[in-house]
Amino acid sequence: MPSLSRPTLLIVPLMGFMVLTYVVPFLGVAAWSVTLPEPGLGQYQAALTDPLVLSVFLRTFRVCLVVTVITVGASYMVTLLWVRGTRMQRVLIEMCILIPFWISVLTRAFGWLALLSTKGILNTWAQNLGFLAEPLTMVRNEFGVVVGMVHFLIPFAAFPLASAMRAVDERALLAARGMGAGRTRVFAQVFVPMTAPGILGAGLVVFVFALGFFVTPAILGGGRSVMAAELIYLRIFQSPNWGLGAAISVILMVTVGGLLAVMMRRARPAAPR
Amino acid sequence: MKEIRAAEIGAEGIGKSFGSFAALTDVSLTIGRGEFLTLLGPSGSGKTTFLMILAGFEAATCGRLRLDGADMTHTPAEARAFGMVFQGYALFPHMTVEENIAFPLKVQRRSGAEVKRRVAEMVEMVGLGGHGHKRPSGLSGGQQQRVALARALAYDPPVLLLDEPFSALDKNLRGQMQDEVRRLHRDLGTTFVFVTHDQTEALALSSRVAIFNHGVLQQIAPPKEVYERPANRFVAEFLGTINILPLTGVTSGSDGASGVFEGQTLRMAASLGAPTATFALRPEYMALHAGALPDRNSIPATLVDLTYQGAETQLALKTPGGVGLTLSQPTAALPGSLAPGAQVWVTWFADRGIFL
Incomplete structure (x- = not known):
């Protein structure tokens, strides 16, 4: 039997906590999905044939895909300045990334509501100024959901992107310039490909995170563009159909797990062959 | 082979300051067409800064640069398009060996067929046949540096700049790569500018060596000359061990100079140049004898230590006046009975050494 080294023992409490607070409850939810109201896979059949559930899933994936593309794109530009900008730019961007990071997601969603709603700040000003x-x-x-989600998720993309950009060997960029490549070519053909693992990682983090978003879509979507997490909430707390809610949860979980597995495997072949 | 595109570079009064720190002061030199010039110096001597200014990655604070006579002081790096080889290889990790080598050719918009032909040619030239489809991470350090060389030379740059390219390699591999670079230089005839802090490497590779210290160019001359006729004490000591003998009563005549070291009169041939009070001599030019020899300079000394180095043995000695001497002798020529404490005479011919 392999003996556990001391550092390994140190993570046992954390693992115990995770099992107790995530794995056990999830197994409970999984059990509901096949036992409520009666044993069987009926709830899965119901979930996968219900046009409402399917449309919510479709919207969730579409919104998350859009959010991921915009977030990673915007974050790439911000992070580029954060990592390679002047000292002043760095400090400014650090503040713009970190301060929202410390503010509750709820506060930020209501902040966007105040800014974007029909009688909100932007509309009022634009109307008063005659635009x-x-x-x-x-x-x-x-639109509102995407804005709120992108704003929330930019820091989560910025961290993996920043570490990828910091790992880029400055000399490879110099070598490319030395061989006659202009700035655009160096950026597009050397810098961006060298940060590709970071782009992939950031995209994965953002997408998986976005799939489970609840507060932002609930507030900025205002019940009109319901997403998967909100649907689960509705099925469990408002129309007490726990079995269906549980089945949707399990489907979402399996989708995320499958996606992670595929992406992790795709990220490998960069290693030596 | 094709025509040689080697260029001549001129530097006039190049200076570079970082704030109040002068990294380079008034460096003027000409790098000839097809020359192999080494920039040698300790770390912080300004040699790398000078290379970066030649490449166009750093702007000189003052002075001018010329390429084949035309001013290139303000030409951006990408327009100069000198090949660069770095210590860390600086390969593109997301491209295969062939793609790396093809990069500069594609930048120059060569035709697809030509890119293919040239890449195959370069892969063969640096002995990487069969590795073309690998990524850099799948290659050894020496192989990666070969790729870097092939990539930098693929488009026939007018000048190849190498920044301590072999410092990260182990000794044997470094020797192989040095041979490789010398062969490439001979075959291609391109102008090479090579930065190193390794004096042996500099002496072995270059047609001329430029020695830097504290941002000032100390001497620029062929290897034999910088080693045997160093311009000053820094150059003399940086290029290897050297014995320094302070002289008194120095006189000079038509047949050479003479001076007194610890009571012994020493003679120096006229070829050693204008006499000064500091005489310097490389360890390998001195020999050990049981007594003074009439036809040579001889001084008595006590053996302090022997360091066995295989083919050579290094000897540490002390003169009666307390001046330390270092000798380097073929191990085979030394008597086996030699031990610390032995009283010996150190001798050399009058045409060896240099006044500093």
Whole structure:
């Protein structure tokens, strides 16, 4: 029997905590999905044939995909300045990334509501200044959800991107310039590909995180663009159909797990062959 | 082979300051067409800064640079397009060996067929046949440096700049790579500028060596000359061990100079140049004898220590006046009975050594 070294023993309490607070409850939920209201896979069949559930899943994936692309793209630009900018730019960006990071997701969602709603700050100003005749609908739809989610998720993409950018060997960039490559080519053909693992990692973190978003879509979507997490909540707390809610949870969980497995495997072949 | 595209580089009064720190002061030199120039110096001597200014990655604070006579002081690095080889290889990890080598050719918009032909040619030239489809991470350090060389030379750059390219390699591999670089230089005829802090490497590779210290160019001359006729004490000591003998009563005549060291009169041939009070001599030019020899300079000394180094043995001695001497002798020529404490005479011919 392999003996456990001391550092390994140190993570036992954490693992115990995770099992107790995540694994056990999830197994309970999984049990509900096949026992409520009666034993069998009926709830899965119901979930996968219910047009409402399917449309919510479709919307969730679409919104998350859009959010991931925008977040990683925006974060790449911000992080580039954070890692390679002047001292002043670095400090400024650090503040812009970290301060929102410390503010509750709820507060931030209401902040966006105050900014974007029909009678909100942006619409009022735009109308007063004569830019708009009619207020723009920027919340209670997917636009609002995307804005709120992107804002929340940018730091989560910035950290993996920053570590990938810091790992880029400056001399490889110099070598490329030395061989006659202009800045655009160095950026597109050397810098970006060298940070590709970071882009992939950031995308994965953001996408998986986005799939489980609850507060932001609930507030900025205003019940009109319901996403998977909110649907589960509704099925369990409002129309007490625990079995169906549990089945949707398990489907979401399996999807995320499968996605992670595929992406992890795809990230490998960069290693030596 | 094709025509040689080697260029001549001129530097006039190049200076570089970082704030109040002068990294380079008034460096002027000409790097000839097809020359192999080594920039040698301790770390912080300004040699790398000078290379970065030649490459165009750093701007000189003052002075001018010329490429084949035309001013290139403000030409950006990508327009100079000198090949670069770095210590850390600086390969593109996401590209295969062939893609790495093809990169500069694609930058120059060569045709697909030519890129293919040239890449195959370069892969063969650096002896990496069969490794073309591997990524850099799958290659050894020496192989990666070969790829870097092939990539930098693929597009026939007018100048190849090498920044301590072999410092990270072990001794045997470094020797192989030095041979490789010398062969490439001979075959291609391109102008090479090579930065190193390893004096043996500098002496072995270059057609001329430029020695830097504290941002000032100390001497630029062929290897034999910088080693045997160093311009000053720094150059003399940086290029290897050297014995320094303080002289008194120095006089000079038509047949050479003479001076007194600890009561012994020493004669120096006229070829050693204008006499000064500091005489310097490399360890390998001195020999050990049981007594003074009439046809040579001889001084008495006590053997302090022997360091066995295989083919050579290094001897530490002390003169009666307390001056330390270092001798390097073929081990086979030393008597086996030699031990610390032995009283010996150190001798050398009058045409050896240099006044500093």
